[in-house]
Amino acid sequence: MIKKLACGAIILASSLFASNEVNVYSQRHYDSDKILYKQFEKETGIKVNAVTAKAEELVAKLAIEGANTPADVLITADIGNLYQAKQRKLLQPIESKILNENIPENLRDNDNNWFALTKRARVFVYNPQKVNPADLGDYFSLTQEKFKGRVVTRSSTAAYNKSLLASIIAHYGEDKALEFSKGLVNNFPYSPKGADKDQIVAVGAGDADIAIVNTYYLGVMLNSKNKKDLEIAKSLKIFFPAQETTGTHMNISGAGVTYYAKNKDNAIKFIEFLSSVEAQEIFAEANQEFPANPKAKSSEIVSSWGTFKEDKIQLNEVGKYTKEAVEIATKANWK
Incomplete structure (x- = not known):
């Protein structure tokens, strides 16, 4: 009986630990992202564990790991990388009213497998x-x-x-x-x-x-x-x-929930947070990228370039x- 209780306690502890983390594979290597990870942890109590590498390495890693991957979120630059990740079934569709409101339709996957975080x-x-x-x-x-x-x-x-x-x-x-x-x-x-x-x-x-x-x-x-x-x-x-x-041609960096995410709810919360006006303006100020969320402001430098017509192709x-x-x-x- 004691052994059963002990095993139950271990399982419960593991479950609680898993529910308080989100594991991220990211191509982005900027200080802004580290700031945002800390801010997300502070606001939610969910710990962010991030692995950074080149896009092709992360995609290959996800494919090799399959159902055993620890990753919950993939963040990468370039629409080509996000498109390939979807085609290889490394991402999953998610439902999020917040993301649909924050990210314009042409900057998100038509099946909601990925959402833009920044524009270039x-x-x-x-x-x-x-x-x-x-x-x-x-x-x-x-x-x-x-x-x-x-x-x-x-x-x-x-x-x-x-x-x-x-x-x-x-x-x-x-x-x-x-x-x-x-x-x-x-x-x-x-x-x-x-x-x-x-x-x-x-x-x-x-x-x-x-x-x-x-x-x-x-x-x-x-x-x-x-x-x-x-x-x-x-x-x-x-x-x-x-x-x-x-x-003008617009590319993006974007994020999606991995196909075998163990912490799916946390992953969605994390991407929703990164799409918020507050997070978008940190991306914009630190990296001089255009916010994907139209409610967020560009940096002073980027704003000084004036307005322009963007290519709105999906x-x-x-x-x-x-x-x-x-x-x-x-x-x-x-x-």
Whole structure:
């Protein structure tokens, strides 16, 4: 009888411990996220256990672990990664009135498998001494002969460029996407290298005149204590493409509840918390990302760029063309 009671106590203790935690696999590695984890713990009493790694590593880990995974939440950047996680049945649909109210329809999965946490605009950053903004327009404008040897961006294998190209396929078809890719490659001064910040630095150094990057990289540089980064960022201008057509391509970081989540209720509460105005404004201020929740305010730096037309395409429509985007980039010799 005593042994039975002891076993029961152990099971109960384990159950109570599990009910007071949420296990997170996250690609995000920012201080803002750590702040929010602590805030969530303080407000709910639910402990956040986070593992950070690259998106492909986390997705592979979830797939290998299967029903034995400890993860309750997957957080990753890029719609392609979220789309693939859903296709591989690593996420599950959830019902949340709070999330449906906080996150616009085009920024969440149509089956509620994932929800955006932040937005990133894919824009042009240019040297105003060398580029007339009147010569810029949609993404295709960078394929003009006048920009030969003047445009840089990172590799086509980078998630952000795969999704940009996938969005062009979704809007215009594969032939136009191939035309864009070939034209862009023709205007590179050298083979793509480095991350988005490296492209901005290249423009600042005079190695190129225009870079295709995500806005928050420039925002972080403008908020930097590094004098060199700040000097470069202040010398450049930002241009939001496709204002007369589809609107500027928007990518996201987002979250979903894992398929085998052991703490599903806590996972939903956690994502709901991250979608709140308070949490969204911490994301925005710390990382210079756009809030996914339209009620939240952007940072002062981001707000200074003004308003612009966003591409409001349902992001699942972008995610499903990721494979084709890779094939087209390969055909165009976009390294």
